[in-house]
Amino acid sequence: MRESARRALVVAAAAAATALLAPGSAFAWGDDHGEGAGSGGSANGGASGNTLTARAGQSSIAIKQSGGESSKAPTGSLASVDPTWKPPACWYEPVATPEQLKGAVDRLKQNPNKDLVAVTPTLSWGEELMVDYYEKGKSQDARDKSYKNYNLGRNGMFWRGVINKELKDDVAAWDCERLLFWQDAGTVPDDPNAPTPKTLAAYAYNRIRVPDTEIELKPEGRSTLNLPTWVWLDKGVFQEVRVRAELPNTNLWAETTAKPVALHLEPGTDDAETYPASGDCKINDDGSIGTPYSKGDADKDPPCGISYLHATDGKPYQLKASVTWRISWEGTGGAKGDLPDGTFETTQDMTVQEIQAVNR
Known part of the structure; x- marks a missing residue:
């Protein structure tokens, strides 16, 4: 002890x-x-x-979140x-x-x-x-x-x-x-x-709330065997999220910032290919992820997407999409640092049909 x-x-x-x-x-x-x-x-x-x-021992740290208002x-x-x-x-x-x-x-x-x-x-x-x-x-x-x-x-x-x-x-x-x-x-x-400010930053980490990962798909919710499904997120959907923690009756504070840096795709089956092969879609300079599908792109590989190699049989695949958020903080007296990256994951159904041609 x-x-x-x-x-x-x-x-x-x-x-x-x-x-x-x-x-x-x-x-x-x-x-x-x-x-x-x-x-x-x-x-x-x-x-x-x-x-x-009787709630002795609970914290009086005040928490305020800002950012991410567009979602x-x-x-x-x-x-x-x-x-x-x-x-x-x-x-x-x-x-x-x-x-x-x-x-x-x-x-x-x-x-x-x-x-x-x-x-x-x-x-x-x-x-x-x-x-x-x-x-x-x-x-x-x-x-x-x-x-x-x-x-x-x-x-x-x-x-x-x-x-x-x-x-x-x-x-x-x-x-x-x-x-x-x-x-x-x-x-x-x-x-x-x-x-310390680092204590408050770590406390704030666990109180960060980020938006659900609602990715855009083409085709939507239904993929075609051996044809890529394009995946993207429009710019502005994901913004930095900031959580400020202050300890009353002291001058201690810290602001922890979560910045989205990547989208990771898991098709829900081994019979699939991801684009890129790692499944990690980087965030573009303008804050978007991937590229929206346009007519004429049917024969192209998407910068972010999935190609299913086996059709579903009554039960859809569970497509997992997780966004990685990079965490940094600053606080009282110019203190600052980094904390481990965080992820937030959502799952959606994907039905794969065997039709070889589709009007896109």
Whole structure:
């Protein structure tokens, strides 16, 4: 087990008698803002929205997507071409002002048998431990100085770990079990799991939504044996998609950009040829893919297309079309970099007839 998780479990064992005997929900500050909302709060311990819920550990990162407006098609998420890549399993975020923390403990005093305060993503404390640690200054974590009266009057916030819900079963998710701790305003924790622009960029990656791959075909949905089916996408159908991630109460932000770079075709049968042979149709300089079919092109090989060598027999082939999106990011302080390419795939039926001549 990782060292940070081990320390947290030692504290948890000491706290169990108080924390676990008090049934009910855990205090958390704010909602899950992962889909574009911002965080809010007031000096008396209340925050806007669903203030004190049991959803401790969820992120307050605000997400906003732009780009790709020309496509009205449904959207989906990207799959990384690198099966080993994954975003951070956990990180730390500011969650409460001194006034908000005091307000939460005051509510504990009024409801000692009902509510708990989340001090890590997985551990919650009752009134006695909260008062000892954050009001009276009886520290239980050597990494943090003792707190007196919730640090009222100081400029900063208390931070707590957040677990990436998509990686909640990853062992690395235990690395952010540090007890709710203080951080001065304008600074980030001196901790390996402190948030960075790259953290936000990776978080944004999994929230990119791209348009469905609706390719143009000639002939449409019905191919002719041994004659090529032309495939293309008009320019402007696929545009760059940008997702901006901002962490409230910090100056941290990142914008992750997905740029379409190629279309890959899989005919749905081994009895077929693709154009080009790799099945990878490059995006042209004007943003289009392939070339639209024109009369007189029947005897030409398309720059992007398929030729089926065996007719279907009642059951259509499943033509798969996937667009590759190149991912880059930039963020606070001029930070920038690349992330693994992503793909988005759709499937459509293709019926192949044996007629040797067709009016195109």
